[in-house]
Each structure stands twice: as C-alpha cells, then as structure tokens.
Amino acid sequence: xxxxxxxxxxxxxxxxxxxxxxxxxxxxxxxxxxxxxxxxxxxxxxxxxxxxxxxxxxxxxxxxxxxxxxxxxxxxxxxxxxxxxxxxxxxxxxxxxxxxxxxxxxxxxxxxxxxxxxxxxxxxxxxxxxxxxxxxxxxxxxxxxxxxxxxxxxxxxxxxxxxxxxxxxxxxxxxxxxxxxxxxxxxxxxxxxxxxxxxxxxxxxxxxxxxxxxxxxxxxxxxxxxxxxxxxxxxxxxxxxxxxxxxxxxxxxxxxxxxxxxxxxxxxxxxxxxxxxxxxxxxxxxxxxxxxxxxxxxxxxxxxxxxxxxxxxxxxxxxxxxxxxxxxxxxxxxxxxxxxxxxxxxxxxxxxxxxxxxxxxxxxxxxxxxxxxxxxxxxxxxxxxxxxxxxxxxxxxxxxxxxxxxxxxxxxxxxxxxxxxxxxxxxxxxxxxxxxxxxxxxxxxxxxxx
Numbered sequence: 001x002x003x004x005x006x007x008x009x010x011x012x013x014x015x016x017x018x019x020x021x022x023x024x025x026x027x028x029x030x031x032x033x034x035x036x037x038x039x040x041x042x043x044x045x046x047x048x049x050x051x052x053x054x055x056x057x058x059x060x061x062x063x064x065x066x067x068x069x070x071x072x073x074x075x076x077x078x079x080x081x082x083x084x085x086x087x088x089x090x091x092x093x094x095x096x097x098x099x100x101x102x103x104x105x106x107x108x109x110x111x112x113x114x115x116x117x118x119x120x121x122x123x124x125x126x127x128x129x130x131x132x133x134x135x136x137x138x139x140x141x142x143x144x145x146x147x148x149x150x151x152x153x154x155x156x157x158x159x160x161x162x163x164x165x166x167x168x169x170x171x172x173x174x175x176x177x178x179x180x181x182x183x184x185x186x187x188x189x190x191x192x193x194x195x196x197x198x199x200x201x202x203x204x205x206x207x208x209x210x211x212x213x214x215x216x217x218x219x220x221x222x223x224x225x226x227x228x229x230x231x232x233x234x235x236x237x238x239x240x241x242x243x244x245x246x247x248x249x250x251x252x253x254x255x256x257x258x259x260x261x262x263x264x265x266x267x268x269x270x271x272x273x274x275x276x277x278x279x280x281x282x283x284x285x286x287x288x289x290x291x292x293x294x295x296x297x298x299x300x301x302x303x304x305x306x307x308x309x310x311x312x313x314x315x316x317x318x319x320x321x322x323x324x325x326x327x328x329x330x331x332x333x334x335x336x337x338x339x340x341x342x343x344x345x346x347x348x349x350x351x352x353x354x355x356x357x358x359x360x361x362x363x364x365x366x367x368x369x370x371x372x373x374x375x376x377x378x379x380x381x382x383x384x385x386x387x388x389x390x391x392x393x394x395x396x397x398x399x400x401x402x403x404x405x406x407x408x409x410x411x412x413x414x415x416x417x418x419x420x421x422x423x424x425x426x427x428x429x430x431x432x433x434x435x436x437x438x439x440x441x442x443x444x445x446x447x448x449x450x
Contacts, residue, residue: 001028001029001030002027002028002029002030002072002073002407003029003030003031003032003070003071003072003073004020004029004030004031004032004071004072004073004074004075004403004407005032005034005067005068005070005071005073005074005075006020006031006032006033006034006075006077007034007035007056007058007074007075007076007077007078007086008034008035008076008077008078008079009033009034009035009038009040009041009053009077010035010077010177011175011176011177011389011391011392012077012100012126012176012391012392012395012396013077013392013396014387014388014389014392014396015388015392015393015395015396015397015400016075016077016392016395016396016397016399016400017033017044017396018388018396019396019397019400019401020400020403021044021048021050021051023400023404024048024050024051025050027404027407027408029050029407030050030051031050031051031052032051032052032053032054032067032070032071033045033051033052033053033054034053034054034055034056034067035053035055035056036055036056036057037055038053038054038055041053054067058078058082058085058086059085064085064086064089065089065092065093068086068089068090068093068095069093069095071095072095072096072407073095073096073097073098073403073406073407074086074090074095074096074097074098075097075098075099075399075403076097076098076099076101077099077100077399079177080099080101080102080104083099083101083104083107084104084106084107087107087110087121088110090119090121091110091113091114091117091119094117094119095119096119096120096121096122096406097119097120097121097122098121098122098123098125098399098402098403098406099121099122099123099125100123100124100125100126100127100129100130100395100399101123101124101126101129102123102124102129103123103124103416103418107121107123107416108416110416111415111416112415114414114415114416115414115415118414119414119415120406120411120413120414120415120417121415121416121417122402122406122411122417122418122419122424123416123417123418124418124419125398125399125402125418125419126394126395126396126398126399127157127159127358127360127391127394127395127398128157128360129418130394130395130398130399130419131360131379131394131398131429131432131437132155132157132245132360132362133231133418133419133420133425134398134419134420134424134425134428134429135360135362135377135379135425135429135439136153136155136235136362136377137235137420137422137425138425138426138429139362139364139375139377139441140153140235140236140237140364141422143364143366143368143375144236146368147368147369148366148367148368148373149366149367149368150237150240150364150365150366151240151241151242151365151366151367151372152240152241152242152243152363152364152365152366153235153237153240153242153243153244153362153363153364153365154210154242154243154244154245154246154362154363155244155245155246155360155361155362155363156212156220156222156245156246156247156248156359156360156361157246157247157248157358157359157360157361158220158222158247158248158249158358158359158360159175159176159356159357159358159390159391160172160175160248160249160250160356160357160358160359161173161175161350161354161355161356161357162354162355162356162357162382162383162390163217163357164355165350165353165354165355165356166250168320168347168348169313169316169317169320170250170252170253170256170317170320170348171249171250171252171253172249172250172253172348173348173349173350173354173356174344174345174348174349174350175350175356175383175389175390175391176391176395178341178344178345178348179337179338179341181344182266182268182337182340182341182344183266183268183337184247185202185205185206185223185225185226185247186202186226186266186268187202187226188200188201188202188226189205189223189224189225189226189227189228190226190227190228190229191224191228191229191243191244191245192228192229192232192240192241192242192243192244193241193242193244194241194242195241195242197229200224202261203261203262205223205224205261206223206254206255206257206258206261207254207255207258208223208224209221209222209223209254210222210223210246211251212248212361212363214359214361214378214380215378215440216380217357217359217380219250219251220248220249220250220251220359221248221249221250221251221253221254222246222247222248222249223246223247223249223254224244224245224246225245225246225247228243228244228245228246229243231243231245234418234420235420242365248359248361252313252314252317255313255314256313256314256317256318259302259306259308259314259318260340262306263284263287263288263302263305263306264287264336265283265284265287265336265337265339265340266336266337266340267335267336267337268335268336268337268338269335270335270336271333271334271335272286272333272334272335272336272339275329275331275332275333275334275339276329276330276331276332276333276334278328278329278339279325279326279327279328279329280322280323280324280325280326280327280329280343281298281323281324281325281326281327283329283336283339283343284298284302284323284324285298287336288301288302288305289305297324298324299315299318299319299324302315302318302324303315320347321343321344321347322343322346322347323343329342350386350389351386352385352386353385353386354385354386355382355383355384355385355386355389355390356382356383356386356389356390356391357380357381357382357383357390358379358380358381358390358391358394359378359379359380360378360379360439361376361377361378361379362375362376362377362378363375363376364376364377365446371445371446372445372446373443373444373445373446374443374444374446375441375442375443376441376442376443377439377440377441378439378440378441379437379438379439379440381393381394381436381437393435393437394437397432397435397437398419398428398432401427401428401431401432402419402424402428405424405427405428410423410427411423411424
C-alpha cells in the first residue's frame with residue numbers, strides 16, 4: 001500500500017481530495033489529510049477505510065517528522081511560505097513531494113540534494129503555474145516539430161466569476177486566496193517585446209493592459225505578471241523576440257484596482273496605528289491630504305486626489321464596496337493590505353450557488369516556410385458551485401494526476417521539476433479532457449503588409 005500525506009485542505013483542495021478518493025482503491029492508496037482545522041473533513045473521511053483526517057501544525061517539528069516519515073508521497077497545498085519546511089523534512093526522510101506553487105530560490109537550493117537522493121520535488125503543478133506550462137509546451141513542441149520558428153508567445157490566465165454569477169460592478173469574486181489577490185503584481189513586471197526588455201513598476205502596472213477576446217465570453221483585459229523572462233530557458237525559447245505571461249480580468253477592473261494602488265491601500269510592509277479603532281472611512285481618510293473645504297465629501301476628495309471623475313465607473317466601484325462608510329475595521333495591528341482584504345471579502349466572497357470561471361489563453365506567433373502564422377489556444381472552465389469550483393478543479397486535478405503517475409513510477413525526473421516534459425504533460429492533458437478541461441485552438445496565416 002502506498003501512503004499519501006496531503007497537507008492543506010483549503011478552498012483549492014476539494015477536487016484533489018475527490019480525485020484521490022476516486023482512485024484510492026484501484027491504486028491501493030491510504031490517504032492522510034492534515035489541516036489546521038478538520039471539522040469540514042470529518043464527514044468525508046468517516047465512511048471510508050482508506051482515508052483519515054488529522055489536525056496538523058506545520059510548525060510542530062515532531063509531528064511534521066512523524067507524518068512525513070509515514071508517507072510515500074507528500075502533497076502540500078499549504079500556503080507557499082510553509083513549503084520549504086515540508087520540503088526539508090522530505091529531504092531528510094527520503095520522500096517525494098508535489099506542490100502547486102512557484103519554484104522559489106529556497107527550493108532551487110534543494111535541487112542538487114533531491115537529485116542525489118533520487119527524489120522528485122514536482123512543483124508548479126496546478127493551474128497557473130501548471131496547466132499553463134503543460135498546454136503551452138504541447139503547442140510549442142508541435143510548432144517546432146513541424147519546423148516552425150516561434151517569434152512571440154503570450155499567455156494569460158484569470159480566476160474569475162462565471163457569467164451567471166457575475167452580479168457586481170467589479171465583475172469579480174474571490175476564487176482563490178484573497179491575500180494573494182490583494183498583493184498581486186507587487187514588484188516590477190519584466191518581459192520582452194520585439195527583442196526589447198520591458199519593465200513595468202508596480203505603480204504603473206494596472207495602467208498598462210492589453211485587450212483579449214474569448215469566443216462566447218467577450219472581452220477581457222490582461223496585465224503582465226512579475227517575471228515572464230525566467231521561463232524562456234525551461235520552455236526552450238531563449239531567443240524568442242516576444243514573451244509575456246499575464247493575468248486576466250474583466251474590462252474596467254484594472255483601472256479601478258489602480259485606485260487602491262495609488263492610494264497606498266495594497267501596502268503590506270507596515271502596520272497601521274490604531275487599526276482596531278478604524279472604520280472603512282477613516283482608513284481611506286488616513287491616506288488622503290487634508291480637506292480643503294469642510295463641505296467636501298469623501299468621494300469628492302478621493303476623486304480629486306486620484307484625478308478621476310466623481311460620477312465615473314471607478315468611483316462607483318469604490319462606493320459599492322462601502323469604502324466611504326463608517327463600518328468598523330476591527331483588526332488589530334493590521335497592514336493596509338490586510339484591512340483592504342477584509343473590506344473586499346465582505347463583498348467578493350462566493351455565495352451559495354455561485355459559480356466561478358477559469359479563462360486561459362495562449363497566443364503564439366511563428367514563421368513556417370516563409371509564412372507568418374498565429375495560433376490561439378483557449379481554455380474556459382466553469383465551476384459547479386461555491387465549493388466544487390473551477391479553480392479547485394484546475395488546481396487540484398493535475399496535482400492528483402501527477403501524484404498518480406509518480407506513485408506508478410512513470411515520472412523519472414529527479415530534483416526540483418516542473419511539468420514541461422512530454423512524459424508529464426501529455427498524459428495529464430489527455431486525462432484532463434475527460435473532466436471537461438479542454439483547450440480550443442484556432443490557427444491562421446497572417447498576410448504580410450506591403
């Protein structure tokens with residue numbers, strides 16, 4: 001019997017747990033699920049013999065050593081900052097590890113030792129990063145196999161709300177960790193366009209967007225992710241003139257989010273004095289210059305400070321959030337980002353019956369036999385409800401499928417690995433189609449001007 005230890009059972013774990021349970025009997029698995037709270041897991045595991053839920057504290061070194069030591073494979077869906085502790089325990093005890101998170105410098109430092117110990121630390125195995133790598137590599141390899149030369153690759157992904165549940169002016173609800181949404185894009189975005197390196201500082205990021213169209217779902221806007229350059233080498237595209245990875249939102253979202261950035265509300269680097277006594281209104285007030293007139297409303301002061309129309313769509317979005325109301329914050333020693341997160345969660349949380357939506361679009365340009373060609377590869381996945389979400393499905397299913405391949409001995413790459421190899425992505429993409437996760441591709445020849 002193979003033993004799987006799954007750490008973390010939050011909002012992205014539901015589809016992974018279902019997949020592991022569906023295959024546990026045929027694969028002869030025993031599954032232990034560890035989380036800080038297991039109340040929601042008890043009804044799932046009580047009726048079955050091959051699974052158990054345990055209260056797990058990642059900082060408890062003795063418990064961490066015990067549980068990892070009993071496993072053949074560890075899957076971590078914990079917050080990314082905790083992965084390194086788990087990985088070091090896996091190294092110590094000779095256990096394979098899978099996560100959906102980005103490869104960090106701390107993880108890269110473990111690569112050589114993991115290789116030496118014949119271990120696979122398979123990362124970036126969820127949606128983005130994950131399915132984006134796998135689907136892009138399949139198209140890239142196909143183009144190269146036909147003799148084509150790639151000249152441009154752009155890839156955008158968005159976790160959004162499904163059209164039937166899109167009932168707020170932001171056209172957005174949380175489908176993954178709200179904190180990550182609030183902190184998204186901080187730092188400098190780096191990419192390459194027509195052979196020139198481009199850099200977008202955070203304070204300008206949401207002002208520099210690109211419009212994309214998705215058949216049947218209309219327009220979206222994309223903004224650049226932090227670092228698009230680091231994937232040129234693993235993708236085998238070191239000489240490509242244009243490469244950009246980005247995030248998708250509905251039109252108007254980025255302009256409104258930029259108001260938070262310009263006000264300073266997304267800053268997570270310091271704590272606010274007396275945050276527990278603040279209201280939404282006094283929170284915003286703390287970031288504004290002194291009023292020039294006693295008759296100025298808060299909305300008027302914000303619109304003047306930001307240089308945006310008081311009756312415009314951005315201000316309507318801000319007012320809809322209750323940003324100018326006397327609602328208590330009730331957070332002690334909070335950062336601006338933490339206060340903003342709480343305000344947004346009150347309005348952007350999926351309610352019973354809500355469905356989310358994943359949209360991913362890859363745009364390739366390449367030359368073949370003197371022709372300039374374009375390929376558009378698009379994925380749209382709709383959630384079932386507020387629990388079995390499209391986000392949970394697209395993050396959890398590929399993790400589960402790769403876990404299955406690893407335990408079957410079909411993954412031989414060792415060290416810190418991402419799923420850019422055909423023996424990893426081909427079976428996963430094929431299996432995902434059975435779950436309705438399927439890319440639609442269109443190709444056209446571009447007529448040369450002149």
